[in-house]
Amino acid sequence: MSAGPDSSISLVNAITLAIAGLGAVLGIVNTWHGLSRSRVKLKVLPAHAIPFGGADERINFSIEVTNLSDFALTIREVGFLFEGTEARAAVVRPFILDGGTWPRRLEPRTSVTVYAQVSPPLKDGPKIKCAYARTDCGRTINGTSPALEQIAGRNTYGGFFDRLFSR
Secondary structure (H helix, E strand, O other), X not given: OOOOOOOOOOHHHHHHHHHHHHHHHHHHHHHHHHHHHOOOOEEEEEEEOOOOOOOOOOOOEEEEEEEOOOOOEEEEEEEEEEOOOOOEEEOOOOEOOOOOOOOEEEOOOOEEEEXXXXXXXXXXXXXXXXXXXXXXXXXXXXXXXXXXXXXXXXOOOOOHHHHHHOO
């Protein structure tokens, strides 16, 4: 079998094939981007809180929730999940510095910080696994941080936080 003029790809066919391949790749990227834009994306960041300026001194922890989605979301509940169980500890009456209402509607790229009192972990009780935020649409997003690990009793600071919370 010899390569004749019928078996070679012409320049026009090669360009057509390249453009078709590029179109297929761009179609896949566009589909992925469209699906990504419609997903619920939240950042949940637990942190220590230090009360000052007349704030309630029992407040020692905060959970910041940032809406990274391209659409507004309503945060209905924040709190903590525990290891080895489905139980959760919701912050029932969140303290919010800006005095806004709860549940909180977050526009894209906005955040809210909820302040609360967290007691030291009980020796026999379940350990805190992570902080969570639950939306009106039923999605639950988790987050953790070194501050939460310290509160949960997994710290390596020689009991510093145990002494801090045993006032």
